[in-house]
Amino acid sequence: MFYIKVKLGQDLEMKVDIHDENVFTRCPYCGTEFAVDLVEVLSDGECDLHSTAVVCTTCTKKARG
Numbered sequence: 001m002f003y004i005k006v007k008l009g010q011d012l013e014m015k016v017d018i019h020d021e022n023v024f025t026r027c028p029y030c031g032t033e034f035a036v037d038l039v040e041v042l043s044d045g046e047c048d049l050h051s052t053a054v055v056c057t058t059c060t061k062k063a064r065g
């Protein structure tokens, strides 16, 4: 189990479990927010959490014509 830990104040922090339904990103072309499966995105071993972008299905379809 992995989780995100965010410090909200000097004595307050929040922990949120990471699972396949609460990880989101924004499409780099249209800005649409959508859920992503981190395991699938990171499975190719050539990406990282900072610079990897996932294109939404609409922009993917436009790019493919």
Ligand SMILES: [Zn+2]
Residues within 6 Å of the ligand: 027, 028, 029, 030, 031, 032, 055, 056, 057, 058, 059, 060
């Ligand atoms: Zn898009």
